[in-house]
Amino acid sequence: MQNLVILAGNVGATPEVRTTQGGTKITNFSLATSRPKRDQDGKTMKDGExxxxxxxxxxxxxxxxxxxxxVAQYVEKGQKVMVRGRIHYTRWTDDQNNERYGVEIIADEVTFLSYGKNRQERQGATQDDEADDVPF
Known part of the structure; x- marks a missing residue:
């Protein structure tokens, strides 16, 4: 049996990098996935508009x-990515002695489905500059 997760969605915030005491760098980011909301009859729900x-x-x-x-170097908030990895559950006791649970996806691969806004803006500026050089 294999623990395999594939998610495609939008990055929620700029990735954060931290280093463990042993020197291992860990990069974390949030990913939003969406699906249509359905009513009790299974039909896709629509808003007032x-x-x-x-x-x-x-x-x-x-x-x-x-x-x-x-990921730390190239991924930006709002960018579309696909993550392939495994699901990992954690359990710990907090300062108030409450048992806590968490879940995360350990990524083996992150595929860029779009460019980040900074790169899109740079490319747009380059294309605008090139367009200025084209005779009409």
Whole structure:
């Protein structure tokens, strides 16, 4: 049996990098996935303006090594990515002695489905500059 998760969605915030005491770098980011919300008859729900209503779920993504380095360098808030990895459950006791639970996706691969806004803006500026050089 294999623990395999594949998610495609939008990055919720700029990835954060931290280093463990042992020197391992860990990159974390949140990923939003959406699906249409359905009524009791299974029909897609619409809002007052006729737009589809969606259910959004947030996932905590954790990356190590080269994947983490690439994500930290190139991934931005709002960017569309696909994550392939495994689901990992954690359990711990907090300062008030309450048992806590968490879940995260340990990413083996992160595929960019779109560019981040900074890169899109740079490309747009380059294309505008090139368009200025084209005779009409």
């Amino acid at each position: 006729g737009r589809r209503v969606e259910d959004t779920e947030w996932h905590r993504i954790t990356c190590f090594n080269g994947v983490g380095k690439t």
